Amino acid sequence: MFDDDLSALPTADLLESAAQHRAEINRLEARLLEHAQQFADQHHPTTSPPRPRLHDWEGRERSIVLGGDGCPEITEFAPAEFGAVLGMSTGAAAGYIGQALALRHRFPFIWARVQSGDATPWRAAKISTACEDLSLETAAMVDRRLAPIVDTVTPYRLDKIIKAAQWHADPAAARAAAEEKARERGVYVGDSDDHGTKILYVRAATGDIIRFDATITSIADALHILGDTTTLASRRAKAIGIIADPHYTAELLLQARECTPTPPTADPTEPKAGEEPGANNRPRTNTPDTPVGPHTNAAPAEPGPAEPRPGDLRLAGPSAGHGRGRDGSRRHEPVRDRLDLGERALNDPGPDEPGTDDEADRDAPHPSSGNLPDPLDTPPRRPPLDPTWPTPTTTDPGEPLDADAQRALDARLAHIRQTAHTRRGTDTATRTGAALNPARTRLRPAHTQVYIHLTDHTLATGTGILRVENLGPMLADQLTELIGHAPYTVKPVIDLNDSISVDAYEIPTRIRERVKLTHPIELFPYGARETSHTIDLDHIQPYNPAGPPGQTSTDNLAPLGRRHHRIKTHSNWNVRRLDQSTVEWTTPNGFTFHVTPTGTHRVATPEAEG
Numbered sequence: 001m002f003d004d005d006l007s008a009l010p011t012a013d014l015l016e017s018a019a020q021h022r023a024e025i026n027r028l029e030a031r032l033l034e035h036a037q038q039f040a041d042q043h044h045p046t047t048s049p050p051r052p053r054l055h056d057w058e059g060r061e062r063s064i065v066l067g068g069d070g071c072p073e074i075t076e077f078a079p080a081e082f083g084a085v086l087g088m089s090t091g092a093a094a095g096y097i098g099q100a101l102a103l104r105h106r107f108p109f110i111w112a113r114v115q116s117g118d119a120t121p122w123r124a125a126k127i128s129t130a131c132e133d134l135s136l137e138t139a140a141m142v143d144r145r146l147a148p149i150v151d152t153v154t155p156y157r158l159d160k161i162i163k164a165a166q167w168h169a170d171p172a173a174a175r176a177a178a179e180e181k182a183r184e185r186g187v188y189v190g191d192s193d194d195h196g197t198k199i200l201y202v203r204a205a206t207g208d209i210i211r212f213d214a215t216i217t218s219i220a221d222a223l224h225i226l227g228d229t230t231t232l233a234s235r236r237a238k239a240i241g242i243i244a245d246p247h248y249t250a251e252l253l254l255q256a257r258e259c260t261p262t263p264p265t266a267d268p269t270e271p272k273a274g275e276e277p278g279a280n281n282r283p284r285t286n287t288p289d290t291p292v293g294p295h296t297n298a299a300p301a302e303p304g305p306a307e308p309r310p311g312d313l314r315l316a317g318p319s320a321g322h323g324r325g326r327d328g329s330r331r332h333e334p335v336r337d338r339l340d341l342g343e344r345a346l347n348d349p350g351p352d353e354p355g356t357d358d359e360a361d362r363d364a365p366h367p368s369s370g371n372l373p374d375p376l377d378t379p380p381r382r383p384p385l386d387p388t389w390p391t392p393t394t395t396d397p398g399e400p401l402d403a404d405a406q407r408a409l410d411a412r413l414a415h416i417r418q419t420a421h422t423r424r425g426t427d428t429a430t431r432t433g434a435a436l437n438p439a440r441t442r443l444r445p446a447h448t449q450v451y452i453h454l455t456d457h458t459l460a461t462g463t464g465i466l467r468v469e470n471l472g473p474m475l476a477d478q479l480t481e482l483i484g485h486a487p488y489t490v491k492p493v494i495d496l497n498d499s500i501s502v503d504a505y506e507i508p509t510r511i512r513e514r515v516k517l518t519h520p521i522e523l524f525p526y527g528a529r530e531t532s533h534t535i536d537l538d539h540i541q542p543y544n545p546a547g548p549p550g551q552t553s554t555d556n557l558a559p560l561g562r563r564h565h566r567i568k569t570h571s572n573w574n575v576r577r578l579d580q581s582t583v584e585w586t587t588p589n590g591f592t593f594h595v596t597p598t599g600t601h602r603v604a605t606p607e608a609e610g
Contacts, residue, residue: 029121030114036082036100040066043078059566066098067128070136071105077571080524080564081587084600089528090563095129102128106139109147119150123158130162134170141169200240219243222256226416227409231398251420252413410480450482451517469520469530501553505543512537515557523583524564525593525600531559538565540577558583 006014041047045063063073074097083093103111103124110127113119127146131139142165153161167174190199202209219239220232228235243249401409451469454476458464464476474482496518502508516531529535537557544551555577560568567573572588583595584603592603 023117026120027117030117033100033103033114033121033125036097037104039078039082040072040074040097040101043075045073045075060570061566066094067100067102068098068106068132068134068136068139070139071098071101074101077567080567080573081589081591084525084585084587084593085591085602087526087600087602089526090524090567091528096125098132099125099128102132102139106131106136107143107147109143110150113147113150119147123150123155126155126158127162130159131166134166134173138166138169138173142166145169215243215249216240218253219249222253225256225259226252226412227405229399229401229405234398245417245420247420248417251416255416452479453517499553499555501550501555503549504552505545507537507552507557511552511554511557514554515559518554519559522560522564523558523595524560524568525585525595527561527564527595527600529561535559536562536565538568540575540583555580 006017009017062076064076065071065073066079079094079097080090082097083090086093088096103114107124107128110119110124114121114124127142127150131142134142142162145165145168146161149161150158185203185205187204188201190201202212204212216236216239219242220235223235223238224232228238242252452466453469454466455464458466458476462476465473466476466479467473468482471482494514494517496514500511500514502511512533515537516533516535520531521527522529522531522535536559538560539551540556540558541551558575558577568575574586576584578584578594581597585593585595587593590605592605594601594603
């Protein structure tokens with residue numbers, strides 16, 4: 001209907017055209033789900049039986065169920081070819097086929113609405129994935145509850161409705177899941193972003209979190225004393241890397257404490273300058289008739305600690321150095337015991353809970369009077385932060401370090417770390433009077449091996465982009481941050497153009513390392529697994545004990561995940577190396593793909609071209 005130039009369309013017609021295209025996309029996506037269902041039917045074990053096997057653990061193909069209880073079986077290796085032809089990884093293809101089968105066999109009402117164009121296919125697929133662990137009977141209950149509203153609410157609200165429907169359909173499973181969630185504790189590392197930053201998630205006992213938070217704050221304050229003028233939040237982030245080395249942490253806190261001036265203790269009964277000696281100079285005691293507030297001169301009931309001085313180390317608890325009052329102002333509570341991380345931290349009630357007049361208890365403003373998003377329709381992009389945490393842009397602006405100051409700070413921290421691992425054994429023995437053990441006078445931190453790929457220009461200028469294995473691209477300036485202040489050793493560059501081999505089936509470390517460096521991603525069409533020291537290295541041409549020498553070589557090895565290694569070994573996929581950088585794969589149905597350093601490329605067959 002709207003095939004003319006879009007720039008000539010009135011706004012109403014432009015929007016109507018967009019809606020029609022969206023409906024056409026939904027129709028095509030529903031049709032693609034039908035293709036996945038039919039593909040699964042053609043690879044059911046009864047119509048496409050797996051190859052005969054003696055034992056499952058030998059790696060041969062098995063029958064699996066994708067999509068959940070009630071879905072039919074499918075041969076295990078089939079999704080690999082489906083994914084390669086559609087340009088997705090094997091795991092993504094298996095998930096997609098599972099969604100299609102679940103909609104047909106577990107959610108027939110929702111699937112009927114998808115086929116009629118009344119429900120968006122990706123929303124329906126999202127429901128099937130969220131309910132994959134439910135029994136067939138429970139999934140049927142969810143199907144009836146959600147079918148009428150698949151396209152009537154936002155995705156964020158749909159997530160909540162799905163969860164409520166799951167709980168309503170199977171309360172016992174919901175309680176079990178809640179109890180299991182409550183028992184979950186651990187430390188989890190998230191993915192890297194595009195700027196050399198990772199996220200660390202910690203679920204632990206409350207007391208442990210409080211003590212850890214207090215130690216992080218102590219290290220952050222120590223960095224400030226030693227010359228780091230960046231924000232408190234930034235220094236707390238740096239403390240994560242420092243606390244990984246206990247000896248470095250202890251030495252850093254010790255030297256920071258030694259740098260902190262101790263204010264003289266004043267006698268409260270001594271008269272102040274300009275005052276006459278007398279009884280009125282004694283500490284005053286608050287009474288009910290003596291108001292205490294920000295605009296009065298009343299003193300506290302007990303002589304409190306001195307006001308914080310620049311560089312004071314406040315290490316008592318999570319709210320000791322960076323709390324905020326109800327008005328949003330910073331609240332300082334210095335303590336005399338700078339390393340009290342035990343009883344005091346556990347008994348610290350923490351920041352104030354929000355009151356009835358705080359933002360946490362207010363309704364969202366009317367759209368005409370504010371610019372806040374609708375809290376019901378806008379999902380949070382990350383877990384909500386504690387409103388009492390310091391906001392660097394307002395409460396702790398800090399000062400960025402210039403190049404000279406940064407170099408000076410790096411040199412000082414490197415010296416502290418070296419001291420921690422050279423003299424700490426001697427110092428400890430001297431202070432405690434213990435006998436000195438020469439074998440323990442030098443404490444060595446754990447060693448980490450980092451592979452960095454960079455060009456000769458970056459190496460010469462120190463600027464540009466480099467790639468760090470398992471992290472991705474980084475700026476050359478971020479390399480110092482990655483390495484930290486520990487001593488490091490630069491190993492010689494490996495010339496990956498050299499081909500090396502051995503006359504044995506076993507792969508030595510030097511060959512494994514070269515293959516890993518040459519191919520950062522497994523060499524399967526649209527392979528998703530990064531190479532590591534645990535990934536399988538497959539002989540492209542099968543090893544023949546009676547064959548020629550040098551069969552185990554950098555030219556005849558390809559990194560493959562275990563599933564793809566099994567597919568190559570126990571199915572009708574064929575592979576050959578075309579040159580040093582290209583591996584050609586042919587699927588059981590004759591589709592050909594070239595895997596190169598630039599990715600996976602489908603090769604048109606003569607039949608397809610004709």
